[in-house]
Amino acid sequence: MPRTEQQDSPVADQPGQAISASDSGADLRGVSQLIINAVAGVTDIVEDMHRNIATPTSLIGKAPAGRTRGITGLVYRSVRGVTRGVGSLLDVALAQLSPLLPGQPFSPRREALLSALNGVLGDYLIADNNPLAISMRLRQDGLPLELDTAALASRFAGSNGRLLVLVHGLCMNDLQWLRDGHDHGAGVAAELGYTALYLNYNTGRHISSNGHEFAATLERLVEAWPVPVSELLIIGHSMGGLVARAACHYAGQAGQRWPALLKNMVFLGSPHHGAPLERAGNRANLLIGISPYSAPFTRLGMIRSSGIRDLRFGNLLDEDWQNVDGNHKHDPRQLVPLPEGVACFAVAASKRKEPGPRLPGDGLVPVRSALGQHNNSALSLAIPEARQQIVYATDHFALLSSQPVYQALLGWLRPANATGQSRAD
Numbered sequence: 001m002p003r004t005e006q007q008d009s010p011v012a013d014q015p016g017q018a019i020s021a022s023d024s025g026a027d028l029r030g031v032s033q034l035i036i037n038a039v040a041g042v043t044d045i046v047e048d049m050h051r052n053i054a055t056p057t058s059l060i061g062k063a064p065a066g067r068t069r070g071i072t073g074l075v076y077r078s079v080r081g082v083t084r085g086v087g088s089l090l091d092v093a094l095a096q097l098s099p100l101l102p103g104q105p106f107s108p109r110r111e112a113l114l115s116a117l118n119g120v121l122g123d124y125l126i127a128d129n130n131p132l133a134i135s136m137r138l139r140q141d142g143l144p145l146e147l148d149t150a151a152l153a154s155r156f157a158g159s160n161g162r163l164l165v166l167v168h169g170l171c172m173n174d175l176q177w178l179r180d181g182h183d184h185g186a187g188v189a190a191e192l193g194y195t196a197l198y199l200n201y202n203t204g205r206h207i208s209s210n211g212h213e214f215a216a217t218l219e220r221l222v223e224a225w226p227v228p229v230s231e232l233l234i235i236g237h238s239m240g241g242l243v244a245r246a247a248c249h250y251a252g253q254a255g256q257r258w259p260a261l262l263k264n265m266v267f268l269g270s271p272h273h274g275a276p277l278e279r280a281g282n283r284a285n286l287l288i289g290i291s292p293y294s295a296p297f298t299r300l301g302m303i304r305s306s307g308i309r310d311l312r313f314g315n316l317l318d319e320d321w322q323n324v325d326g327n328h329k330h331d332p333r334q335l336v337p338l339p340e341g342v343a344c345f346a347v348a349a350s351k352r353k354e355p356g357p358r359l360p361g362d363g364l365v366p367v368r369s370a371l372g373q374h375n376n377s378a379l380s381l382a383i384p385e386a387r388q389q390i391v392y393a394t395d396h397f398a399l400l401s402s403q404p405v406y407q408a409l410l411g412w413l414r415p416a417n418a419t420g421q422s423r424a425d
Contacts, residue, residue, distance in 0.1 A: 111142070111173050115203070119171030122204020123306040136201040136213050138165070138221060139174050145197065147217075153226035156195060161230040164194035165218070167201075169238025169269075170307060174198035177237075179401040184235065184268075188409055194233060197221075203239055204305030208318045211246025218247065218258045232261040233413065237400060238365070239311065241270025246316045248339040259339060264413055266345045268399045269362055272381060273369040274313040274331075314369070338381055345387040345412050346371045347405055349394040362396040387412065 118125060118134045125133035137144045145152065166177055166185040177183050177198060189196035199217070201210055222229050236244040244265060251259045306321070313331045315321055320333050338344045348370035349362035359367050368374070371388050372381025389408045391399070399405055 115173040116171045119203040122202040134202040138197050147220045147224045149224045161227045162194045164196045164233045167199045167236040167240030170203045174200040182401045204307045206306040207242050207310045210243045214247040215251040219256045222258045233264045235266045237268045241267035264343045268347045271365045271369045272372045275311045346383050347389045353393045364396040
């Protein structure tokens with residue numbers, strides 16, 4: 001059945017099953033860590049500016065290395081020491097208070113805030129062991145799935161073994177597939193007989209890191225599903241399409257079982273060849289770093305998470321970012337073809353109301369990038385025109401509620417015969 005709008009209250013899945021309350025103590029600890037580390041980060045920026053101004057140097061060029069010295073250096077070290085000490089005391093106090101704090105009811109607003117925070121700072125949250133970091137889970141109506149055969153059997157009795165997995169985009173979460181009262185996943189599942197499951201993950205991590213984990217998650221899902229899985233369908237929005245492609249690549253390397261069950265994969269506004277806004281942010285960072293007097297502020301620009309930086313060119317592999325400067329200007333990617341034997345479909349959106357020359361994108365992703373087209377034929381995904389769709393007067397997020405997109409999905413994925421092959425085949 002199609003999903004209904006989420007409210008700021010516990011959401012029930014089946015009788016007797018409700019989403020657990022959030023941990024207020026963990027939220028407080030996570031926020032306190034962010035504040036303490038923010039103070040330490042500002043201290044570093046101020047000290048760098050102080051050092052660069054106090055050190056004779058040219059207006060253009062590389063900033064001098066090292067910390068300030070003498071009494072000035074002692075002051076900055078003292079500020080850092082006090083900040084770390086306060087942070088440690090807060091951690092201890094909040095850990096002791098956590099059992100006494102009431103849990104907060106499940107809230108889509110909290111989920112949205114956490115998702116945005118993880119999109120911008122997700123890799124940092126993991127490195128800092130911050131409890132606000134999102135762990136990858138498959139969910140349905142916000143309720144995590146336990147990838148255990150008995151647990152899945154009790155929840156999905158009568159499954160026909162046809163699974164649809166939806167993968168959200170940057171700074172988003174699985175609940176946000178529901179937009180303006182419509183959910184592509186719920187609709188496709190109801191119309192075409194799939195069980196819809198939703199991935200929730202930390203979009204601030206490298207796309208390749210999420211690809212590794214998503215591949216392993218799908219393998220566990222297939223192994224634990226209570227009946228043999230006969231078909232797997234993946235729909236990815238924005239970054240989600242890149243994570244799905246990375247998962248296919250790494251699953252093939254690991255010899256996993258699930259890629260043989262994958263019949264169709266759909267990309268909705270996925271930046272296969274990058275997003276201009278991330279490249280613009282990178283260029284601004286390079287300009288700021290020209291002078292040693294402004295260079296300390298590049299730390300603010302580098303707050304962009306690994307996941308966001310991967311969108312500069314559409315990195316999918318570990319090799320695309322390992323041993324590469326975070327501000328690289330040239331496309332470092334290795335060729336990652338679409339998975340063999342899988343019918344792949346791409347939807348691009350344009351804010352323009354009708355077709356025309358120099359078609360603008362959806363505000364975030366260019367049309368050519370979303371369709372997998374590239375001037376370098378080696379990088380082009382060569383998705384057949386019959387499996388492409390451009391929707392007009394639509395922005396990046398309206399793809400999730402677009403009726404033309406939904407009708408395209410049904411047309412592509414509706415079986416033409418008993419073998420389950422899509423019409424586009």
